[in-house]
Amino acid sequence: xxxxxxxxxxxxxxxxxxxxGVFVLxxxxxxxxxxxxxxxxxxAAQPFVxxxxxxxLASDPGFWKALEHNALLLVAVPLVTIALxxxxxxxxxxGASAGTVKGVRGAGPYQKLFFLPHILPAVITAVLWxxxxxxxxxxxxxxLDAVGLGSLKATxxxxxxxxxxxxxxxxxxxxxxxxxxxxxxAMQSIPRDIYEAADLDGSSRFQTMWRITxxxxxxxxxxxxxYLGIAALDAFALFEVLxxxxxxxxxxxxxxxYLYQAAFQNGQFGYASAIGVVLCLLTLLxxxxxxxxSRRETIEF
Amino acid sequence: MNIPSLNTVAPVxxxxxxxxxxxxxxxxxxxxxxLSACATGGSDTSSGSSPAAAAATSAANPLGVDATAxxxxxxxxxxxxxxxxxxxxAIYKKSFPKATITHNGIQQIQTExxxxxxxxxxxxxxxxxxxxxxxxxxLVGNGQVTDLSxxxxxxxxxxxxxxxxxxxxxGALTATTFDGKVMALPYVYTAYGFWYSQSLFKKNGWEWPTxxxxxxxxxxxxxxxxxxxxxxxxQTAPDYFMQPLISLAVKLGGVSTVTDIDNLKxxxxxxxxxxxxxxxxxxxxxxxxxxxxxxxxxxTQAQTAWVQGKAAIYxxxxxxxxxxxxxxxxxxxxxxxxLxxxxxxxxLPVTALYTGASEKYIVPAQSKNVRGGLEYLRIMLSxxxxxxxxxxxxxxxxVKGAASGQDFGSTAFGSVTKAISDxxxxxxxxxxxxxxxxxSKALKTEIGNLLAGRSDAAGFLKKMQAAADSVTADxxxxxxxx
Numbered sequence: 089x090x091x092x093x094x095x096x097x098x099x100x101x102x103x104x105x106x107x108x109g110v111f112v113l114x115x116x117x118x119x120x121x122x123x124x125x126x127x128x129x130x131x132a133a134q135p136f137v138x139x140x141x142x143x144x145l146a147s148d149p150g151f152w153k154a155l156e157h158n159a160l161l162l163v164a165v166p167l168v169t170i171a172l173x174x175x176x177x178x179x180x181x182x183g184a185s186a187g188t189v190k191g192v193r194g195a196g197p198y199q200k201l202f203f204l205p206h207i208l209p210a211v212i213t214a215v216l217w218x219x220x221x222x223x224x225x226x227x228x229x230x231x232l233d234a235v236g237l238g239s240l241k242a243t244x245x246x247x248x249x250x251x252x253x254x255x256x257x258x259x260x261x262x263x264x265x266x267x268x269x270x271x272x273x274a275m276q277s278i279p280r281d282i283y284e285a286a287d288l289d290g291s292s293r294f295q296t297m298w299r300i301t302x303x304x305x306x307x308x309x310x311x312x313x314x315y316l317g318i319a320a321l322d323a324f325a326l327f328e329v330l331x332x333x334x335x336x337x338x339x340x341x342x343x344x345x346y347l348y349q350a351a352f353q354n355g356q357f358g359y360a361s362a363i364g365v366v367l368c369l370l371t372l373l374x375x376x377x378x379x380x381x382s383r384r385e386t387i388e389f
Numbered sequence: 390m391n392i393p394s395l396n397t398v399a400p401v402x403x404x405x406x407x408x409x410x411x412x413x414x415x416x417x418x419x420x421x422x423x424l425s426a427c428a429t430g431g432s433d434t435s436s437g438s439s440p441a442a443a444a445a446t447s448a449a450n451p452l453g454v455d456a457t458a459x460x461x462x463x464x465x466x467x468x469x470x471x472x473x474x475x476x477x478x479a480i481y482k483k484s485f486p487k488a489t490i491t492h493n494g495i496q497q498i499q500t501e502x503x504x505x506x507x508x509x510x511x512x513x514x515x516x517x518x519x520x521x522x523x524x525x526x527x528l529v530g531n532g533q534v535t536d537l538s539x540x541x542x543x544x545x546x547x548x549x550x551x552x553x554x555x556x557x558x559x560g561a562l563t564a565t566t567f568d569g570k571v572m573a574l575p576y577v578y579t580a581y582g583f584w585y586s587q588s589l590f591k592k593n594g595w596e597w598p599t600x601x602x603x604x605x606x607x608x609x610x611x612x613x614x615x616x617x618x619x620x621x622x623x624q625t626a627p628d629y630f631m632q633p634l635i636s637l638a639v640k641l642g643g644v645s646t647v648t649d650i651d652n653l654k655x656x657x658x659x660x661x662x663x664x665x666x667x668x669x670x671x672x673x674x675x676x677x678x679x680x681x682x683x684x685x686x687x688x689t690q691a692q693t694a695w696v697q698g699k700a701a702i703y704x705x706x707x708x709x710x711x712x713x714x715x716x717x718x719x720x721x722x723x724x725x726x727x728l729x730x731x732x733x734x735x736x737l738p739v740t741a742l743y744t745g746a747s748e749k750y751i752v753p754a755q756s757k758n759v760r761g762g763l764e765y766l767r768i769m770l771s772x773x774x775x776x777x778x779x780x781x782x783x784x785x786x787x788v789k790g791a792a793s794g795q796d797f798g799s800t801a802f803g804s805v806t807k808a809i810s811d812x813x814x815x816x817x818x819x820x821x822x823x824x825x826x827x828x829s830k831a832l833k834t835e836i837g838n839l840l841a842g843r844s845d846a847a848g849f850l851k852k853m854q855a856a857a858d859s860v861t862a863d864x865x866x867x868x869x870x871x
Contacts, residue, residue, distance in 0.1 A: 126865075128527050130506045222690060223682030224699075246623050246685025246841065331624060333833045336684060337843060352499065354826040355527030 116368070123361035129351065134358070141362035151363065153338060154346040158321055161256055161342070162374065166316035169260045170309060173267030176202060178297055180268065181275045182283060199272065202265035210262075210325035217258050218330060221245050245330060248339035255340055258326060259319065267312050274308040275301060310382050317374045321367065324348065343367050444760070449484075451543045452767065458758040459489040460765060461512035463502060465519040466494035468711045469577070469748065469782045474516075476777050480768050481761075488761065499523045506533055511753035513762035517573065518748045525749060526824060529567045530867055535752040537571045540763045546771035553770055558809065560816040561746050561787035564823065567869060574766050575746030576778070578785045579706040580725055580805045581632040582743065587722035587800055589698065597726040599739050601637070601669055604729050608678050611701045617680035619673055620700035622688030627837035628822075628829075629688065629704045630670060634836075635819055636728040636743045638666035643736040644817050651820045652870050653861045658854040665731055667839070667846035674842050684841040696721055706745060710783055710801035724804035727811075742812035746787055785809065821857075824869045831856035 123141055125134040145151055180195040205213065220226050221244035229241045244254040278301070286296050302309070324344035327335075334341030334349075343363060351360035446453040462478060464471040471494030478490045493512075495501055499521045505511045506523075511533075517523055528534050541554040541562075548556075558578055565573035590597070593614060598604040608618035621630055638646050642662025649657035657663075673679065680700045683691055695703040696717045703709075710723060717723065730739045750769070752762035768774055775791035778784070783802045785792060793810070796803030822829035831853065839849040860866055 128531055129503065130523070130528060130531050130533055132507060132509065218687065218690075221685065223685040224680075224694065243682055243685035246682070248843070333625070333830065336623065336841065337838055338834050349826075349830065352521065353524065353829075355524040355530075 119361045120365055122358055123365045125358045126356075127358045127361075128355045129357035130355070137358065141359045142366075144359065145362055145366065150338075150341070151343070151346055154334075154341045154343045157252055157340060157342050158323070160252065161259070161320040161323060162317055164253075164256050165259050165263070165320045166313050168256075169263040169267060169316055170312055172260065172264050173271050173312070174297070174302070174305075174309075176264065176268045177271035177275060178293075178301055181272055182293075182296070182301070199268065202268045204265060205262050206266040208262070211329055213258060213262055214326050214329035218245075221254060246336050248335070248337040251331065251335045252340050255323075255327060255330065259323065262326075263316060263319065267316075270308060270312060271305060274305050278304050306382070306384065310378060313382075314375050314378050317378065318371055321371050321374065448544075448549070450764075452539060452760050452764045454485060454760045454764045455758070456485045457487045458761050459491065460514070460758055460761045461491045461493070461756075462514045462765065463493045463495060463498070463512050463516060465498055465516045465522075465748070466496060467519050468708060469778075469784065470494075473774075473778045473781050477765065477769050477774050480771075480774065481765055484764075484768075485761075497521055506753065506755070509755050511756050513752060513756045513758040514765050515751050515753065516576075516748055517751050522749070524826070525565070525573055525751070526567070526867070526869075528751070529572045533754055534572050535754045535756075535759050535763070537574060537752070537763070537766070540574075540766055541571060543763075543767060546767060547773075553767055556770060556789055557787050558744075558789055559814050560744050560818060563818060563871070564746055564820055565749060566871070573749040573751045574770075574787075576748040576750055576769060576786055577708075577746065577782075578787045578809065579708065579745040579747055580742055580785075580808050581706045581745060582636070582704070582728055582808070583633060583702045583726045584695075584705050584709055584723055584801075585702050585726055586696075586698070587724045588720050589701065598729050600733075601729050601731045605672070608673065608676070608702075612676075612678060616698065617700040618678040619702050619704075620680040620686075620691045620695050621683045621704065621840055622686050622691035623684035623837050623841060624687045624690075626688035627684075627840050628833050630840055631819075631832060631836055632706070632743045633704050633728055634666050634670050635817075636741075637669055637731045638662040639743075639817050640728065640735045640737045640739070640741050641665060641731045647817055647819050648871055650857070651824065653821075653857050653868065655858075656854065658850045658857060662731075663850055664846065667850055669731060671839060671846040671849070674840060679840060684837065692716075696723075702726070707784065707801065707805045708747075710799060722800040724800050725808055727808055737815050740808075740811040740813075741815035741817065742808055743818060744809070744812070744816040745818050820869075820871060825860045825866065827860055827866075828853075828856050 122134060124136060124138060126137045126140075127134040176198075179192055180199055208216070220228050223229055223241070223243045223246065226244075228244065232238060232241050242250050245251050282300060282304075283296065286300055291299070322344050323342050327340060327342055327345055328348065331340050332345075334345060344367065347360050347363040347367065350356045350363060444450070444453045444455045450456075460478075460481060462474060464474040471492070474494070475492060478492055482488065482490055491512075496519055498515065498517055498519050502511065502515060503523060506528075517525065525534075541552060543553050545551045545553045545556045554562075561575065561578060562571045565571055565575055585597070589595075593610075595607060595610065598607055611618040621627060635647055638660075639662070642660065646657075646660060646662045649660065650663075680691070680694060686694070691700075692703060692705070692709065692713055693716055694700055696713055707725065710717075713723075727740060727742055750766055752759055752766065756762055769778075770786075770788055772788065772791050775786040775788035778786055779792035779795075779802075780797060783797055783799050785802070785806055792802075792806065794806075796806070822832060835844070835849050835852045835856075838844040838852075839846070844852070861868075
């Protein structure tokens with residue numbers, strides 16, 4: 089029987105593994121090989137140049153500047169998104185007045201509303217925010233004027249000091265809804281009696297959040313951080329649609345855009361592949377570090 | 390005009406694997422990997438058939454087209470549509486009834502056609518245009534496009550005593566000449582300058598100036614009338630202000646001012662004419678004459694504000710009329726104003742004009758029907774095909790006199806054809822952004838800084854000179870001269 093079992097497992101796994109190998113692993117391997125060539129993208133021949141692309145990358149100020157922007161996003165976007173996600177999720181699930189363990193009134197529709205931005209395609213999101221950020225006619229500057237905060241008006245996408253944060257705000261806006269739903273689901277699985285016990289002991293809502301909810305959501309938050317980290321290291325679609333040339337004074341160029349420029353504007357597919365390989369390694373490193381740094385004993389309940 | 394039947398042309402839609410991966414939508418790493426997955430799957434290109442072998446030539450068939458060879462045409466279907474190409478294809482079909490013509494009107498030129506190059510099987514004719522064309526310099530560097538000298542030497546369709554080259558406007562082929570060889574045919578002739586509403590100017594009694602001092606006085610009056618004198622779209626196209634800047638410099642210092650820049654001559658960016666021109670543009674910024682918020686607008690938003698009367702003058706090429714069709718209010722009457730002279734000692738007359746040529750048609754060298762591709766371009770350059778194009782699109786072609794004296798009811802088209810004929814041989818353009826993509830990027834960044842007041846004229850020129858110097862120093866970049 090044992091023998092037959094393995095044969096069946098092999099048989100069932102063969103198809104998906106082959107597909108995975110052909111469509112996922114082999115392109116990665118090819119991208120790595122291309123990164124060792126000076127391929128322009130238009131020829132069958134790919135001249136081998138060894139590690140030259142990587143050496144050039146190490147001393148390319150354009151790449152380092154783009155990486156710096158990704159690093160800023162990598163810190164800010166997950167932090168703000170998760171904080172807001174947790175806040176909204178706990179409001180919707182355990183935020184009602186003391187003595188009961190349920191969400192504020194009308195929590196259901198809110199949840200759907202929060203989720204809406206997440207299902208919009210990135211390009212639509214970009215076009216929408218293009219309109220919101222319009223410095224002359226856009227609702228944001230108009231609203232600031234209307235409430236007497238005219239001094240806070242900005243040229244959101246045209247000023248190097250604010251452009252990157254304007255884009256980061258869109259990423260947060262897009263992401264929050266999904267994490268509200270994710271955290272809500274995780275909170276639903278926390279036994280109600282824990283909350284009731286905390287309530288009886290006179291725990292404030294902030295204490296409940298910090299000492300009960302958050303520790304019990306550790307693994308969900310960890311996953312959220314990795315997802316958001318990957319999004320922050322990519323950020324391509326949104327940035328490319330809104331600020332295709334790297335933004336005012338190059339203040340919003342990210343690595344994925346730099347890669348795109350190298351491949352499709354400069355005709356340097358070899359160099360672009362090297363950037364891609366580095367970006368891929370950085371993403372894996374980020375995921376590994378997130379798991380490594382936040383490893384604790386799993387709490388079972 | 391007798392328009393040939395169009396129903397012989399079957400539109401075929403090709404959707405490559407690349408298209409479906411949706412480059413914009415997926416993460417960068419998998420995107421590039423998928424791309425390479427396709428890219429390396431191609432066959433060996435060196436083993437292609439020999440397309441240079443031509444059929445016998447004759448007066449009716451000077452390029453030696455194989456009458457039975459199929460012809461595949463790819464046209465960028467953007468602002469100019471692709472109907473004009475169907476007209477040209479019908480003429481080809483009339484000359485070669487046995488040839489099967491496949492017409493493709495597409496948007497993503499690079500995405501759809503790059504894999505065909507790698508596979509060694511590109512089509513005969515490509516309109517390499519739109520938002521994502523293939524980089525011409527790279528294609529040329531790889532020997533992937535046909536040298537068009539056979540076409541240019543061939544007799545023209547309307548007058549066999551003239552060659553095709555004789556029928557083209559001055560400067561039409563400058564941008565696509567690589568080391569003395571013409572590698573692509575730009576079809577649309579573009580005039581650049583400042584655009585304004587004739588009706589707005591008439592209503593206020595403003596005249597288009599011929600000297601910079603007059604323009605400065607005019608800008609003051611416009612501002613006093615409560616309108617922003619100038620606008621630009623800093624988010625996507627701050628470099629639209631570069632043609633005016635270069636125009637001022639070239640009129641002052643002569644054409645060598647710009648050829649020196651293209652040829653990466655040491656210190657070319659900081660020449661005296663460039664300094665004066667950059668200071669003139671920086672002066673507009675310093676006076677507060679740019680519409681506020683311009684740095685955070687796309688060119689479309691800035692142009693919309695302009696046609697709505699929020700700004701009076703906008704820098705652009707002559708595509709702007711068709712681009713703003715449907716948004717421009719009736720009676721706006723946009724016209725091209727050529728750049729005024731900077732000083733009374735300018736080397737070129739005030740009518741001198743920055744011209745460009747776009748919709749760059751190429752005939753891939755590995756195509757199975759190179760001769761047919763060249764013949765198709767010869768047909769496009771006939772008076773009737775070019776005139777038909779202008780009639781459909783309100784854009785002039787590179788063909789001399791194909792739409793002379795007509796304005797098709799458009800003030801814009803009328804002003805552009807007049808500017809082109811007034812300029813005569815005094816036309817000029819810069820090529821460094823298409824030769825050196827790194828400088829194109831630097832230009833957008835640095836002129837954005839200049840227009841937003843983040844840098845001054847000297848700072849702008851210093852940064853551009855540094856960008857040019859780093860291209861000069863980079864031995865991996867192929868250099869061009871003109």
